[in-house]
Amino acid sequence: MTDDSARDLAESRGVETHVYQPAEDSGLLATAVVERGRGWLLEVGTGSGWVAERAATDAPEVDAVVASDLNPHACRAARARAVDAVSDGDGSEAPAFEVVRGSLVEPFADGAFDTVAFNPPYLPTDPDNEWDDWMERALSGGESGRELVDPFLDSVGRVLAPDGVVLLLVSSLTGYDEVLEHAADCGFAHEVVVEESYPFETLTVVALRSDAR
Ligand SMILES: C[S@@+](CC[C@H](N)C(=O)[O-])C[C@H]1O[C@@H](n2cnc3c(N)ncnc32)[C@H](O)[C@@H]1O
Numbered sequence: 001m002t003d004d005s006a007r008d009l010a011e012s013r014g015v016e017t018h019v020y021q022p023a024e025d026s027g028l029l030a031t032a033v034v035e036r037g038r039g040w041l042l043e044v045g046t047g048s049g050w051v052a053e054r055a056a057t058d059a060p061e062v063d064a065v066v067a068s069d070l071n072p073h074a075c076r077a078a079r080a081r082a083v084d085a086v087s088d089g090d091g092s093e094a095p096a097f098e099v100v101r102g103s104l105v106e107p108f109a110d111g112a113f114d115t116v117a118f119n120p121p122y123l124p125t126d127p128d129n130e131w132d133d134w135m136e137r138a139l140s141g142g143e144s145g146r147e148l149v150d151p152f153l154d155s156v157g158r159v160l161a162p163d164g165v166v167l168l169l170v171s172s173l174t175g176y177d178e179v180l181e182h183a184a185d186c187g188f189a190h191e192v193v194v195e196e197s198y199p200f201e202t203l204t205v206v207a208l209r210s211d212a213r
Contacts, residue, residue, distance in 0.1 A: 018073035020047035020138035024196065025169055025203055029119045030054040032167045032193040032205035037062045039114025042159065044068055044104060044152065047138060049078025049097070051117065053085050056096040062115070065097035068107065071134045075101045104152050105159045112159050117167040120148045122174040145174035146182070153179075153186045157210065166208040167193065173201045183208050 030051045033041070038061035043052045046067035056065040067078050082095035100107050105116070121138055124145035130136060141147050149168075156166055166188065170179045180190055188208035195204040 018134045019071065019077045020074070020135070022048060022050040024198065025119050025171070026051055028194050028196055028203050028205050029117055029167065029169050030058075032207070033062075033115070033117050034059045036165060036167060036193055036207055037115045037117065038165075039161070040064050040066070040112065041115040041117065042066050042068065042105070042108065042113045044116060044118040045070075045120060045138075045148075046078045046099070047071075047074050047119075049074075049081040049099070051119065052078060052097045052099075053081055055117070056082075057085060066100060066108075066113075067097050068100045068102055070101070070103050071137060072101060073134060074138075075099050104148070105155050108159045110158055111161050111164075114161050114164050115167065116156050116160060116164070118152055118156075119169040120152060122146075122149065122169075122171050124173060141174060144178075145171075146178060149174065149179055150182055153182050153188070153208075157186060157188075160210070163209075168206055168208060170204050170206060171201050172203075176202075176204065180206070184211075187211055 033055045037055050037059040041055050041062045046052050046069050049067055052065050052067035055062050069075050079099045082097045085096035086093040122141040122145050123139050125140040170176050189211040190206045190208050193205045193207050
């Protein structure tokens with residue numbers, strides 16, 4: 001079977017091929033966001049928008065939520081979720097959160113957010129096995145697993161308000177120590193918010209704050 005016919009079959013059976021659906025990693029990030037999110041919150045790489053909805057509806061210290069993704073299918077799914085999340089869901093009320101299409105924090109102004117949350121694509125992927133679709137963009141962190149995490153850490157400080165916090169999901173598959181070393185090089189101190197171990201990986205959400213405070 002060709003890749004295209006496999007995809008057609010998956011689509012005709014309603015199997016999601018374009019948008020990452022909530023999984024254990026999403027659940028851990030949502031727990032951290034509800035516990036630690038505050039003020040204006042940006043969720044980078046929102047996928048289905050499920051974490052952003054939790055931030056908008058369940059996080060007591062969060063005032064407003066913006067969700068972003070590079071994937072246009074994800075942006076559409078997240079926008080539909082944001083509309084459905086308000087009481088009548090017919091579009092007459094403001095959506096529960098705003099959705100912006102763009103890469104990492106590029107679309108956003110300096111110092112705009114008190115909290116930035118990210119569950120990045122993190123699986124180390126052999127370049128010969130890249131599969132080149134939106135699901136690859138959701139899952140693959142390139143050869144090292146850190147091809148999105150590193151540029152995110154390099155740029156996120158720009159959009160953080162003074163005293164802002166980053167909530168970043170890190171997998172042991174991506175290299176926990178390497179990610180935290182890069183975060184330290186970018187001027188962040190870290191603290192573990194929540195951690196779970198599974199048969200093949202340990203997932204940790206770290207809170208990162210500028211260590212220049
Ligand atoms: C592991 S999924 C997480 C989805 C969702 N946040 C969750 O926890 O269920 C990673 C998401 O990052 C998005 N993504 C990949 N590259 C991106 C980029 N350069 N800028 C913004 N989002 C990106 C993918 O499209 C995908 O939706």
